[in-house]
Amino acid sequence: MPIAAIPEYLGNDFKSASPGQRFGMYLPIWTARADQEADVRKRAEAKSREGDEVSSLLSKGMEAVIAALRQRDRKPLAGLWDKNDFASRQAWRDVCALNKGDIERIKALVARQSEQVTTFGASDLLRLQATAIAPFTTGLGNEHPLENGFAFLNPYGLPYLAGSGVKGVLRAAAQELASGQWDSKEWHHAEDLHPEVHNKHGQRMFDASDLDVLFGSEALNGENHLRGVLSFWDVIPQIEGNSLMVEIMTPHQSHYYQDKAVAGSTSPHDSGSPNPISFLTVPPNSRFAFHVVCDTARLQDLAPDLANNERWKALLTEAFEHAFAWLGFGGKTSVGYGAMESEAMRQQKRDEAKKREDEAREQKKQQDAQRQEQSAQAWAGAKVKFNRANKSLSVEKDGQTAVALQPKGEELLGTLPPELRSKIMGNQFVKVTAFVAEGVLVRVSA
Structure with a gap:
């Protein structure tokens, strides 16, 4: 049985551990001595030339057999602490399921954020509920023995979307809306330089745009640095079905793109061997609660027009709607992952679907009446x-x-x-x- 890279006294039953721990240090995919011996016995029992050969080697002892099989070019025996491919495939199933403790911790973290919301004034906080309409994944670039990592919130070991990631997506959405290439209601002048930034002595330093005031700016030379007035909280997904989901990507033409010896010299063709690669995701229909806190005192000082009538909320809401529909959150957004819908968007879709149903029903009613009238x-x-x-x-x-x-x-x-x-x-x-x-x-x- 493959083991995890941990001391023996911790045992091998990690069902009560969080998914982050089961995906990390408690991942049982490493070859142990018992796995080697089991593989030797299985080979010896095979009715084949290899089986006869291994059986004869057993007379010299298990150590000799293992040493001989490790030296083979074809089907060598796995070494101690080598990754066990079969165990790696089985590990995904064990990682995905959320236990009762995980579910309770998710509820507690969401409740904690809801409680913290009450400490802010209504004008200082924007809260949006969204539902994933596609799988969500993040942290794929983290190093991991299963090739693709995943971002878990320490020390809880639960999936999360970092507040810094939310800020990055929202800034990109705001920049797109402010570019004038989208039919934006609020952002069309957001890149204009008009609010003056002063130092603590009241001296004018530089001008800033609405984007700079909200999200902050930093010049390449280190001067004219401005901290944004918005703070973005981490997001704890409320996971649909109480289980993570495994998705698969299958890169093709790896011999063309990755083989260093012939990269660029061998034409891509269809006779290559695609390599399916698994990775973790949060399933669709999971719920996300986004929280943005605004330093309204600084906002009133830097850009009073954004503070008046809580205009900053209208700007952020439009940026969120744009990000939900066109950008997505997390990783692999270019192929549709991380797409979401706000409650307003879902209600609009429900209203449009109901309108289409009513129109279809009325059209059918008129057609039936016309047919009956004719006959x-x-x-x-x-x-x-x-x-x-x-x-x-x-x-x-x-x-x-x-x-x-x-x-x-x-x-x-x-x-x-x-x-x-x-x-x-x-x-x-x-x-x-x-x-x-x-x-x-x-x-x-x-």
């Missing part, structure tokens, strides 16, 4: 009756009945002359010409 048969001298309880209008002739339900029943009743309507409402015997299609009363005339 309707006249029932001359049909007896008509109105049901006050369910507001339906029915006609009967020659043992056949047709009905118009509410509200169509009242509409058809209203097309008859007043004297006939009075008789029908009084349950008197009245005959009309009814037009019927498919057992439905379509039209009536006196």
Whole structure:
């Protein structure tokens, strides 16, 4: 059984550990002496030339067999502390599941942030709820024996989106909106240099744009440095299904791109061997709570127009909406990972879907009415009756009945002359010409 790179006294049962710990120091993918011996016995039992050879070597002792198999060019025996490929494939399943403690810690961290929110005034804080519509991943560049790392929040070992990452995405979104290439409601003058920055003695130092005031700026020469008025909190995902998810990327043409000896000299072709690579993600439909705190006192001093009527919130909200729809958060955003929707965006989608459903329903209703009108048969001298309880209008002739339900029943009743309507409402015997299609009363005339 492969082992983790930890002291033996810690044992090998890490189900209660956090996913970050199970993905890190407690990852059992390293070859132990017992794994080597098990592999030797398995090879010796094989009914093959190799099996006979290994069986004969066992007479010299296990150490001799292991040493001989380690020297082989083909199918060499794994050395101590070599990565076990089979265990590596199995490790993903053990890493993904969240235990009861993980779920409780996520709830506690989210509750802690919600409690901290109450310490800020309403004008100092922007809070947005978002739902992932694609897998979310971050920290893939972290070194890891399984090739792709993942960012966990220490010491809790839980997935998170760093506040610095949120700030970077929001700044990029704001720059795109301020460029004038997007139909922005708020950011069209955000790059104009107008607020004057003063030192502690009140002396004017340089001008800054709205982007500089909100996110900060730093000149290449180290001068004219300005700290932004916004602070971005880390985001703790509330994970859908209480489990992480494994995604796979499959790089092609590795012989062309990565083989240093022939890089650029061998043409790419389809006979190469793609190498599937697994990596961790937070599944879609997980929920993210974003918090941005503004130093409104500094904002009032640097850019009063952004502080008035909480305009900075309108700017940030638009930047968030743009980032959710077009940029994404975390890694692999260029291929769709990290896309999200705010609650307002989801409500807009629900409203648009309902509108389309209503329009389709109304169109079908009109088509059905038109078809019935075209195929309707006249029932001359049909007896008509109105049901006050369910507001339906029915006609009967020659043992056949047709009905118009509410509200169509009242509409058809209203097309008859007043004297006939009075008789029908009084349950008197009245005959009309009814037009019927498919057992439905379509039209009536006196």
